[in-house]
Amino acid sequence: MTTRLAFAIMALLIGVAFGDGVAEANKLISQSRQNDVEAMAVLDLVAGNLKEEGVTQVIEWVIENGYAQERKKVGDLIWSLPKNDQLMVKYVQTLSFYGERKQLEAVIKKLPNGNVNQKARFRLALLVAEDAQRDLTLTDTQRAKENQSVVSILDKLRKEDDLDELLQRWIKDLRYKVTHLVVGCEAPEIEGVDQDGKKFRLSDYRGKVVLLPFWGIW
Amino acid sequence: MFPYERSLVEKWQDEPFALIGVNTDPPQRLSKYVKNGTITWRNFRDEKVGGPISSRWDIVGWPTIYLLDHKGIIRHVGQAKEDLDKTLARLIKEAKED
Numbered sequence A: 001m002t003t004r005l006a007f008a009i010m011a012l013l014i015g016v017a018f019g020d021g022v023a024e025a026n027k028l029i030s031q032s033r034q035n036d037v038e039a040m041a042v043l044d045l046v047a048g049n050l051k052e053e054g055v056t057q058v059i060e061w062v063i064e065n066g067y068a069q070e071r072k073k074v075g076d077l078i079w080s081l082p083k084n085d086q087l088m089v090k091y092v093q094t095l096s097f098y099g100e101r102k103q104l105e106a107v108i109k110k111l112p113n114g115n116v117n118q119k120a121r122f123r124l125a126l127l128v129a130e131d132a133q134r135d136l137t138l139t140d141t142q143r144a145k146e147n148q149s150v151v152s153i154l155d156k157l158r159k160e161d162d163l164d165e166l167l168q169r170w171i172k173d174l175r176y177k178v179t180h181l182v183v184g185c186e187a188p189e190i191e192g193v194d195q196d197g198k199k200f201r202l203s204d205y206r207g208k209v210v211l212l213p214f215w216g217i218w
Numbered sequence B: 001m002f003p004y005e006r007s008l009v010e011k012w013q014d015e016p017f018a019l020i021g022v023n024t025d026p027p028q029r030l031s032k033y034v035k036n037g038t039i040t041w042r043n044f045r046d047e048k049v050g051g052p053i054s055s056r057w058d059i060v061g062w063p064t065i066y067l068l069d070h071k072g073i074i075r076h077v078g079q080a081k082e083d084l085d086k087t088l089a090r091l092i093k094e095a096k097e098d
Helices: A002-018 A021-031 A039-047 A055-065 A068-080 A085-097 A101-110 A115-134 A140-158 A165-180 B003-011 B027-035 B052-056 B085-097
Strands: A191-193 A199-201 A209-215 B017-023 B042-045 B064-068 B074-078
Touching (some): A021 A039, A021 A055, A039 A055, A055 A085, A068 A085, A068 A101, A101 A115, A115 A140, A115 A165, B003 B017, B027 B042
Parallel strands (some): A209 B017, B017 B042
Antiparallel strands (some): A191 A199, A209 B064
16 A cells, blocks of 8 residues: 555656656556546647657557547547557547447548558448447338448458458458348358257248347356 | 246247247256246257357347348347337238238
């Protein structure tokens, strides 16, 4: 306890002595394990001098821990940082996770080619696919149209010859999903055994409405 | 457990309807729940989370529910527990009229 307190005071003194944005920001970040730290306050500390050493790690923390307003501000700042694909990929991934479509499209526009652009386009396709699946207000026709736009993003992407292996697999899986596993598709066949060990197929039940829950008891 | 599912099986037993589960438990556990009457419907054994069937269907949340019409077309995909009575009634009517 005493040691921790001593370290805290030391950190505070160092921060004050040098008045350095990154040190201040890291101090706030280290506090976040105990209390909620406002990510915007952290971001503001480094926004003034993006050339400072360690800024990238601070921005990365903000991307992971911030809300919509912080992500928006990161979107303005990130282009002034030294080129860093890893950080950009994390940003793109987070935008996709939170459904920030406009910002994702902005990245695609600003980085017209390369691995980050390809990942961003894949993430956009994923986001559109997930929205189409989740949005219960869509009609079947509207949903089919959204899924079609996912397929066209993916088809354009998969023709590019510099795709990394991971992306190739993601594209293949998502394409399979939106062409076989969404509303309007014919359900893929299932061949398996039932609880008594007897073989059967899903298509044995054609002619009947089938409710198919994937379930388990844990 | 599963009173809603059991009620569906009972309610629609004379209609063109089937509840088919894809179960991710070890077979012994599944058998236990069938024997004690908790599970009243047929299941594909998938044996574990991320089993071959769930993987093929890209299931990432449990339970995920698919609803297929009598032609085998996917008509609804849901994640949470929800009231499917109306949708089921509509699809069963479609099946009978076809």
